[in-house]
């Protein structure tokens with residue numbers, strides 16, 4: 622556990638939040654979770670799981686995939702089919718249809734964007750295969766489209782970042798590097814942050830699609846378009862690291878001439894804090910493969926589940942030490 626955090630959110634390693642009164646997931650369905658009206662009667666042998674990962678766009682995603690694969694193993698009673706969609710929704714929809722054809726017991730997926738899933742979710746529902754949403758959420762009209770969702774509170778991440786900016790740089794001229802447009806992580810982080818700092822303080826926005834290369838390109842253009850910016854809020858570390866390259870090439874000192882506030886907390890991002898190039902990082906913890914395993918087993922067994930499980934996050938500032946960064950698992 623990191624000792625020098627500016628702010629801690631949540632009460633335990635994983636906080637399970639009963640659905641009552643929560644709004645983060647907008648998919649249809651009853652709010653008490655359960656099996657969502659779908660059946661998956663336990664049989665003998667391993668549970669056949671189809672997992673559609675959205676891509677490999679960031680250090681966060683790589684760590685998440687490793688965690689999923691380390692937990693959903695034959696030793697743990699899982700027969701896993703894992704498919705990487707390379708950040709394309711059409712690839713993900715194809716994978717989901719393949720899982721139906723294969724007759725898997727449970728489908729788990731991290732949707733690249735929130736909308737556009739109604740048809741395939743209805744097909745999955747008709748096939749009576751329960752769905753577990755991982756990391757990101759969907760916005761669907763299909764009732765009981767999924768049993769449960771496990772992931773981080775993206776809006777709270779944006780709020781935490783915004784509060785730090787408001788306290789430390791209240792007059793900042795902010796440029797915002799957005800993640801994949803239409804993804805839950807982009808929509809909710811932006812909403813949380815913008816509400817706190819106020820639109821009048823944001824000089825411009827552009828998407829870097831959560832990748833280092835696109836973050837760098839977006840920052841190069843932004844430095845030309847918004848020469849008065851003095852603070853960057855980036856929706857993930859990878860885009861922020863790309864932005865550092867663009868700033869340095871333009872003769873700007875990241876962390877001094879332009880403050881950088883980021884989300885994720887992968888090792889490279891925390892190293893940038895130690896190097897004084899990032900100023901503040903809100904964590905988004907990708908290592909929850911064991912919770913996904915536990916959730917899938919319960920779904921398969923037909924147990925009642927909360928509608929949402931929120932993964933614990935914390936936040937870091939420049940007081941983090943090199944030893945803490947070196948000890949980071951991802």
Ligand code: AHR
Pocket residue numbers: 678679680681682756757806831856857858859884885905
């Ligand atoms: O959905 C989680 C986000 O997706 C992470 O913050 C980002 O790095 C990843 O691409």
